Amino acid sequence: MNMKIKWLREKLNGLNLDGMIISNPVNIRYLTGINAEGTLVITRKENVYITDGRYIEIAQTAVTIDDEILILDSRTMTSGDYENYFIFCENVGFEEKYVTYENYKKLMHMYKINNLVETEGILENQRMIKDEEEISKIKKACEITDNCFEYLQKTIKKGMTEKEIAFMIQKYFLLNRAEKLAFDSIVASGENSSLPHAEPTDRKIESGDIITIDFGCVYEGYHSDMTRTIFVDYVKDIYKPVYDLVLKNQMQTMKELKDGVAIKMFSKLVENDFKLKGYDMIHGLGHGVGLNIHELPVLNTKSEFMLKENMVVTNEPGIYIPGDFGVRIEDTVQIAKYSSIQLTNSGKNYIII
Amino acid sequence: MNMKIKWLREKLNGLNLDGMIISNPVNIRYLTGINAEGTLVITRKENVYITDGRYIEIAQTAVTIDDEILILDSRTMTSGDYENYFIFCENVGFEEKYVTYENYKKLMHMYKINNLVETEGILENQRMIKDEEEISKIKKACEITDNCFEYLQKTIKKGMTEKEIAFMIQKYFLLNRAEKLAFDSIVASGENSSLPHAEPTDRKIESGDIITIDFGCVYEGYHSDMTRTIFVDYVKDIYKPVYDLVLKNQMQTMKELKDGVAIKMFSKLVENDFKLKGYDMIHGLGHGVGLNIHELPVLNTKSEFMLKENMVVTNEPGIYIPGDFGVRIEDTVQIAKYSSIQLTNSGKNYIII
Numbered sequence: 001m002n003m004k005i006k007w008l009r010e011k012l013n014g015l016n017l018d019g020m021i022i023s024n025p026v027n028i029r030y031l032t033g034i035n036a037e038g039t040l041v042i043t044r045k046e047n048v049y050i051t052d053g054r055y056i057e058i059a060q061t062a063v064t065i066d067d068e069i070l071i072l073d074s075r076t077m078t079s080g081d082y083e084n085y086f087i088f089c090e091n092v093g094f095e096e097k098y099v100t101y102e103n104y105k106k107l108m109h110m111y112k113i114n115n116l117v118e119t120e121g122i123l124e125n126q127r128m129i130k131d132e133e134e135i136s137k138i139k140k141a142c143e144i145t146d147n148c149f150e151y152l153q154k155t156i157k158k159g160m161t162e163k164e165i166a167f168m169i170q171k172y173f174l175l176n177r178a179e180k181l182a183f184d185s186i187v188a189s190g191e192n193s194s195l196p197h198a199e200p201t202d203r204k205i206e207s208g209d210i211i212t213i214d215f216g217c218v219y220e221g222y223h224s225d226m227t228r229t230i231f232v233d234y235v236k237d238i239y240k241p242v243y244d245l246v247l248k249n250q251m252q253t254m255k256e257l258k259d260g261v262a263i264k265m266f267s268k269l270v271e272n273d274f275k276l277k278g279y280d281m282i283h284g285l286g287h288g289v290g291l292n293i294h295e296l297p298v299l300n301t302k303s304e305f306m307l308k309e310n311m312v313v314t315n316e317p318g319i320y321i322p323g324d325f326g327v328r329i330e331d332t333v334q335i336a337k338y339s340s341i342q343l344t345n346s347g348k349n350y351i352i353i
Numbered sequence: 354m355n356m357k358i359k360w361l362r363e364k365l366n367g368l369n370l371d372g373m374i375i376s377n378p379v380n381i382r383y384l385t386g387i388n389a390e391g392t393l394v395i396t397r398k399e400n401v402y403i404t405d406g407r408y409i410e411i412a413q414t415a416v417t418i419d420d421e422i423l424i425l426d427s428r429t430m431t432s433g434d435y436e437n438y439f440i441f442c443e444n445v446g447f448e449e450k451y452v453t454y455e456n457y458k459k460l461m462h463m464y465k466i467n468n469l470v471e472t473e474g475i476l477e478n479q480r481m482i483k484d485e486e487e488i489s490k491i492k493k494a495c496e497i498t499d500n501c502f503e504y505l506q507k508t509i510k511k512g513m514t515e516k517e518i519a520f521m522i523q524k525y526f527l528l529n530r531a532e533k534l535a536f537d538s539i540v541a542s543g544e545n546s547s548l549p550h551a552e553p554t555d556r557k558i559e560s561g562d563i564i565t566i567d568f569g570c571v572y573e574g575y576h577s578d579m580t581r582t583i584f585v586d587y588v589k590d591i592y593k594p595v596y597d598l599v600l601k602n603q604m605q606t607m608k609e610l611k612d613g614v615a616i617k618m619f620s621k622l623v624e625n626d627f628k629l630k631g632y633d634m635i636h637g638l639g640h641g642v643g644l645n646i647h648e649l650p651v652l653n654t655k656s657e658f659m660l661k662e663n664m665v666v667t668n669e670p671g672i673y674i675p676g677d678f679g680v681r682i683e684d685t686v687q688i689a690k691y692s693s694i695q696l697t698n699s700g701k702n703y704i705i706i
Contacts, residue, residue: 036550053635054549057675094454101449101457101471118454167527174520180537196407197389282406322410 002067004031005047011122012042018089019043020119021107024098026291027123029221032069034062040069043085050074083112093119121296128288128296129310134222135334138289138312141178141217141224142332142343148172148215149228149346156353158207158232162187162200165213173217182216182223182293193229193326196283196318207233210325216293216332223293225314226344227330230351239327242279242319246327247348249273249317253285257315257333257340263303270317271301279319286314289332311335312343355420357384358400364475365395371442372396373472374460377451379644380476382574385422387415393422396438403427436465446472474649481641481649482663487575488687491642491665494531494570494577495685495696501525501568502581502699509706511560511585515540515553518566526570535569535576535646546582546679549636549671560586563678569646569685576646578667579697580683583704595632595672596680600701602626602670603682606638610668610686610693616656623670624654632672639667642685664688665696 001009008031012020022028022040028049029035036058038051047069051059059071086092094107096118108116130138151172156165165187173181188198189211198212205211214227229243249270256266263285271281284300289312297305299313307313316330329348334341354362361384365373375381375393381402382388389411391404400422404412412424439445447460449471461469483491504525509518518540526534541551542564551565558564567580582596602623609619616638624634637653642665650658652666660666669683682701687694 053633053673057548058550096454099454101447101452101454104454163527167524170523171520174516184533195410197411280406320406 001047002032002063002069005042005067005069007126008042008123011126012093015093015117015119015122017091017093017117017119019086020093021111021116022095022123023103023107024095024123027095027098027127030123030127030291032063032067034059035221036062038074041085044089046070048072048085050077079110082110086111086113089113091115091117093117093122095119095121095123097121097124124296127290129308130290130312130334131310134290135310135312137220137222138224138332138334139343141182141219141222142226142345144173144176144178144217144219145215145224145226145332145344146346147176148217149213149226152213153230153351153353156205156211156230158205160205161202162189162192162205162211163202165205165211166200169213169215178217178219179221180218182218182225186212186214186227188212188326191323191325194320194322194324196320196326196328205232208236210236210239210327212326212328214328214330221291223289223291224344225289225293225316225330225332226346227316227318227328228346228348228351229327229329230353232353235350235352239325241277242321242325243327243350245274245277245279246317246319246329250315250329250331250348253315253317254331254333254340254342257307257313257335259307259309259335259337261307263297263299263305263307264301267299267301267303274317274319281317282320283318286316286330288313307335309335309337355385355400355416355422358395358420358422360479361395361476364479365446368446368470368472368475370444370446370470370472372439373446374464374469375448375476376456376460377448377476380448380451380480383476383480383644385416385420387412388574389415391427394438397442399423401425401438403430432463435463439464439466442466444468444470446470446475448472448474448476450474450477477649480643482661483643483665483687484663487643488663488665490573490575491577491685491687492696494535494572494575495579495698497526497529497531497570497572498568498577498579498685498697499699500529501570502566502579505566506583506704506706509558509564509583511558513558514555515542515545515558516555518558518564519553522566522568531570531572532574533571535571535578539565539567539580541565541679544676544678547673547675547677549673549679549681558585561589563589563592563680565679565681567681567683574644576642576644577697578642578646578669578683578685579699580669580671580681581699581701581704582680582682583706585706588703588705592678592680594630595674595678596703598627598630598632599670599672599680599682603668603684603701606668606670607684607686607693607695610660610666610688612660612662612688612690614660616650616652616658616660617654620652620654620656627670627672634670635673636671639669639683641666660688662688662690 671681
């Protein structure tokens with residue numbers, strides 16, 4: 001049997017669950033490799049993936065006989081088929097973090113389940129720790145991202161618009177073996193950089209500009225995430241102390257990142273250092289990265305998570321001065337036993353184009 | 354007060370609800386124009402949008418004083434603030450189609466609500482009927498899509514890969530005032546066209562190919578959706594009867610689309626006609642289009658909806674022969690009182706490039 005499903009079955013046993021209904025396509029992809037829309041049903045006896053005509057071929061080619069996953073077409077199924085999966089079962093797990101309240105009620109009705117039980121994000125929690133294959137895919141996505149940034153430094157010219165730069169990023173990724181963008185790229189220049197989530201506009205790049213570029217790509221399902229704040233022709237004096245402060249904290253955090261450290265702790269250090277200089281930390285310090293661009297753990301001052309070996313997270317402090325400008329510096333980082341391994345490796349000293 | 358919120362308040366009154374918590378960002382954008390992450394709380398006395406530091410500026414610029422929406426930063430709020438919103442209230446609505454089971458429990462706890470009540474998709478249902486402004490935005494998205502298709506017919510050449518064509522679509526949209534792609538474009542050539550949801554590959558276009566191109570863009574938040582199946586150099590004889598059958602049904606359906614018609618009825622007609630010729634209908638006939646690419650109503654043989662004036666839906670029958678080829682033809686259509694108005698208008702006779 002597929003090793004990840006084997007792990008899940010042991011986990012379900014430990015939780016005294018007779019099975020689980022998995023609805024989140026990302027969790028299904030994690031467990032099976034199937035990248036489609038459907039439901040994975042783990043019953044006492046079998047593993048069943050139920051999909052519809054649009055995805056049958058995709059699902060069938062994604063699994064091998066060793067996975068022991070039965071692929072079924074929902075059109076051929078009766079209400080009795082669903083009811084039989086958990087007959088004589090007491091507790092069946094579901095994904096309370098993904099399933100809507102409406103679908104929770106539907107599942108209960110459809111599968112005639114006595115007790116549909118929250119699984120407290122077992123799959124999302126497990127996904128935090130990446131295996132070798134997952135890390136190698138994230139590394140590849142990060143490598144393409146670094147190369148893209150090198151290309152951008154050579155290609156961005158005054159007079160180009162933010163939208164054009166965002167488009168160059170996309171083009172680079174598609175022509176360089178990335179599946180797609182990890183998210184809509186942020187290219188925020190001049191005063192636009194004061195919005196941490198700015199959408200690219202038609203504003204043209206000028207001499208003296210500060211530009212925040214937050215971008216990443218997907219390689220075989222896995223994401224990268226990097227931000228660099230760069231300067232055009234020269235660095236205005238007002239930008240320097242803010243850039244230096246963000247960079248200092250980003251590098252300091254990099255040293256804190258290792259197995260066994262409480263996320264809350266080093267997030268608080270950054271918040272305090274920003275406050276000392278009169279700046280608020282208006283967003284968290286980072287997030288897990290994997291099959292989703294944002295996944296567990298959350299890195300902020302309220303997080304109850306500890307870092308663990310082979311988590312992959314972002315380290316992205318930022319300072320934003322409303323209506324004026326902003327600075328963010330971000331890397332994707334693998335947590336190791338006694339240190340961290342930076343997976344995006346573009347330079348971080350003043351980058352002047 | 355904002356007219357859409359005024360409508361919602363009347364609706365809530367009719368449902369005997371003392372207020373509503375709106376979590377779905379698309380519903381919030383529909384009601385307020387705010388395109389961000391946050392929660393809209395409709396209390397007896399006021400309309401409050403709660404967001405965080407990342408989106409405060411965006412939210413503030415999206416609303417005017419006439420909207421009567423108070424924008425609050427969640428960092429400045431205490432647990433007492435949340436509890437006070439619905440103090441002495443009995444029934445408060447929520448979006449059971451969007452809120453996860455986990456968040457349903459969190460909302461109840463956070464706002465200390467006695468009775469958190471399902472609102473049966475009032476907002477999703479209301480969004481089915483588009484107003485003039487919404488339709489003009491969808492029309493604009495459709496117009497850009499038609500123009501893109503004209504460009505594609507001139508530009509696609511033998512030897513190009515599916516990925517390159519998908520990329521050309523993206524480039525065209527971005528350079529022609531579309532915000533972004535409505536969804537990842539499908540460019541499926543030769544045998545790849547037998548997968549209705551194929552991802553573009555490195556397969557090169559050859560003479561004699563059939564190519565299914567399913568694409569659309571977003572204009573000021575509103576989507577377009579169009580599919581054309583085209584041919585390279587000539588139309589192989591095996592493709593013709595399938596293409597003709599799909600086109601006949603697409604045109605026939607276009608005539609059926611008007612206010613007051615049961616969706617089930619004309620969907621069944623297509624299914625039957627396909628069956629008569631030995632083909633299965635493996636996906637629905639269409640879907641609503643608006644702020645989401647897929648929204649209500651669903652167009653298939655199980656749908657209980659009737660068409661209503663100013664719904665905007667797709668009409669997209671398709672036939673797929675596994676491992677061999679597929680044909681789909683799709684337009685975005687506005688429902689009118691006595692007919693339908695096709696919003697995408699590219700040609701549908703054999704298109705040979």
